[in-house]
Amino acid sequence: MRIATWNVNSLRARLDLVRDWLVRLQPDLVCLQETKVVDELFPAAVLAEAGYRAVFAGERTYNGVAILSLEPLDDVRVEFPLAGNVDHRLISGVSHGIRFYSAYFPNGRAPDTEHFFAKLRWIEKLGDLLLGPDGSDPLPVALLGDFNVAPEPGDVFDPVQMEGRIHFTAPERAALTALGERGLVDAFRVARAEPGLFSWWDYRQGAFRRNLGLRIDHVWTSPAIAEHVKAAFVDIDERRKPSCSDHAPVVVDLDI
DNA sequence: ATGGTAGGATTCCTA
Secondary structure (H helix, E strand, C coil): CEEEEEECCCCCCCHHHHHHHHHHHCCCEEEEECCCCCHHHCCHHHHHHCCCEEEEECCCCCCCEEEEECCCCEEEEECCCCCCCCCCCEEEEEECCEEEEEEECCCCCCCCCHHHHHHHHHHHHHHHHHHCCCCCCCCCEEEEEECCCCCCHHHECCHHHHCCCCCCCHHHHHHHHHHHHCCCEEHHHHHCCCCCCCCEECCHHHCCCCCCEECCEEEEECHHHHCCEEEEEECHHHHCCCCCCCECCEEEEECC
């Protein structure tokens, strides 16, 4: 089974790239973030032509998540981890006996702002939602998405320069560590231990050309699923193309 | 320290 996550930064702006990528890579399931489209305008027909079903939860201009799959998903849920926040950042469905989540974590904007603390709370509440207060979900879980956090020094272009900046602060990394300790494994890292495997580069300042990237897009799974990881890669070619997203797809191959 | 590029709905907001 090939699974992937891709923050497309507007699905309609990226539709040709996404469709061509699906046809070429043939993933079984793809989690998208920042679709930036209301459900009424979701381009389901174009994706269906490429052979993919879609479930989605979007809004105007911002946020928006979807899961594309070759096989239909069961028991689809649209959820809002943080009470009072209606950003469309989380959708899930069941396939192959696994609950797959497409998640768009809050950006946080800048350390020690209200948005930053809301990000930390959102991550904590996501853990409650995925794994329950006692870490018990009846199904194994796969959490794919734009986590907006680089967990380790090898996940940022310069850990000294980045230390304490948004995406690489101690509280953000601690929030991810706590989430993992509830029963999730970085499945990408099962196959790929080396530093510098970035998934996002800012559009500005020639960041991609200079490889000033971060690994903030992740595939985390229950331990029983992580045992089945056979390969993983960032499809960096998608970041070189005209009119590309600022994120590249992250792909994990499982022998299930 | 600041601002830089991109997308989307409209002269700014978010990332």
